[in-house]
Amino acid sequence: MNDSTNYNLPSYAVAFLGLGVMGDPMAGHLVRAGHRVTVYNRTASKAHDWVRRHGGHSAPTPREAAANADFVFSCVGNDDDLRSVTLGAEGAFAGMSPGAVFVDHTTTSADVARELGIAARERGLFFIDAPVSGGQAGAQNGALTVMCGGDADAFERAQPVIRAYARAVTRLGEHGAGQLCKMVNQIAIAGVVQSLAEALAFGERAGLDLHTVLQVIGKGAAQSWQMDNRGPTMIEGRYDFGFAVDLMRKDFGLCLNEARHNGARLPVLALVDQFYADVQAAGGGRLDTSSLLTRLRDKNV
Structure with a gap:
C-alpha cells in the first residue's frame, strides 16, 4: 500500500466531489497525507458517512465544498455529471478562488475536458483532466496511474497532491490529452480481456487444470496484468471486482x-x-469486466 503521508508536503485546503468506489478511498488518502478535506456527494448520506470514517467536513453543494480550496478534485460518472458539479450557480467553479486548480478524475470525452478548460480559464482558474487506471484496488491502495492534460504549471502544482493516491502521475499535453490517453488504455485492455476469456474457455473444454495452466503461461509471453489479477477469479466464476x-x-x-x-x-x-452488450443483455451489467468469460461457458450470467 502507498504510504501517502509526506511530511515535506504543505497542508492544503482541498475539496473532493464524488464518493463512489474510487472517490471514497482517494479522498481518504488526501486526509492521510495531511490535507484539510471537504467532500461533496450527490447522495448526502455518503458524504456524512465518509466524514464519520475519515474526519474532515462535508458540504451540501459543490460550490460550498470548493470555497477557499487550493485544489478541487472530482470523480463522478460521465460528461453531464461533470458539468453538473463544475458549472452553474452551485457548481464548483462558482465557489473557487482565482488561481485554484480543479483536477477531474472522471473518464469523460476529450471534448468536455477542453470545454471545461476554457470555462476555467475565463474565471481565472485552472482545469486538469486526469483520468485514472488501476481500478478499485488501485484507489484503495493509493497506487493509481493518473494521465493528465492541462496547463503545465498547474500540473506541477497539483502533481505532489495527486501522489497521495497515485504511483504514477504524468502530463500528456493540453486539455483533453489525459482523456485521450485513457482511451488508448481502454482500447488496449479490450482485446486482452477477450483473448484471456477465449483462452480459459478453450482450456476448460480441453479438460486442463486451468490454475496450473495460468501458472505456466504466466511466466511466458502471454503474461499480462489481466491474467495475473483476473485469470484465477475468472476460473472460479467470480466477477465482483470494481x-x-x-x-x-x-x-x-x-x-x-x-x-x-x-x-x-x-x-x-x-x-x-x-x-459486453451480450453480457448486459443477460443481466450482467454490474459484473466486473472480466465477465466476458460468461458468454463462452455453458452457463448463464
Missing part, C-alpha cells in the same frame, strides 16, 4: 466516438463492445 461492464461500455463509446472524428479504425474494440 470496474463494471456498464462503465466499460461507456468508456468504449467514448473511444468509438473519438475514432469517428480522428479516422482511427477500432475493429477489435467494436467487436468486444458487442460482446
Whole structure:
C-alpha cells in the first residue's frame, strides 16, 4: 500500500466531489497525507458517512465544498455529471478562488475536458483532466496511474497532491490529452480481456487444470496484468471486482466516438463492445469486466 503521508508536503485546503468506489478511498488518502478535506456527494448520506470514517467536513453543494480550496478534485460518472458539479450557480467553479486548480478524475470525452478548460480559464482558474487506471484496488491502495492534460504549471502544482493516491502521475499535453490517453488504455485492455476469456474457455473444454495452466503461461509471453489479477477469479466464476461492464461500455463509446472524428479504425474494440452488450443483455451489467468469460461457458450470467 502507498504510504501517502509526506511530511515535506504543505497542508492544503482541498475539496473532493464524488464518493463512489474510487472517490471514497482517494479522498481518504488526501486526509492521510495531511490535507484539510471537504467532500461533496450527490447522495448526502455518503458524504456524512465518509466524514464519520475519515474526519474532515462535508458540504451540501459543490460550490460550498470548493470555497477557499487550493485544489478541487472530482470523480463522478460521465460528461453531464461533470458539468453538473463544475458549472452553474452551485457548481464548483462558482465557489473557487482565482488561481485554484480543479483536477477531474472522471473518464469523460476529450471534448468536455477542453470545454471545461476554457470555462476555467475565463474565471481565472485552472482545469486538469486526469483520468485514472488501476481500478478499485488501485484507489484503495493509493497506487493509481493518473494521465493528465492541462496547463503545465498547474500540473506541477497539483502533481505532489495527486501522489497521495497515485504511483504514477504524468502530463500528456493540453486539455483533453489525459482523456485521450485513457482511451488508448481502454482500447488496449479490450482485446486482452477477450483473448484471456477465449483462452480459459478453450482450456476448460480441453479438460486442463486451468490454475496450473495460468501458472505456466504466466511466466511466458502471454503474461499480462489481466491474467495475473483476473485469470484465477475468472476460473472460479467470480466477477465482483470494481470496474463494471456498464462503465466499460461507456468508456468504449467514448473511444468509438473519438475514432469517428480522428479516422482511427477500432475493429477489435467494436467487436468486444458487442460482446459486453451480450453480457448486459443477460443481466450482467454490474459484473466486473472480466465477465466476458460468461458468454463462452455453458452457463448463464
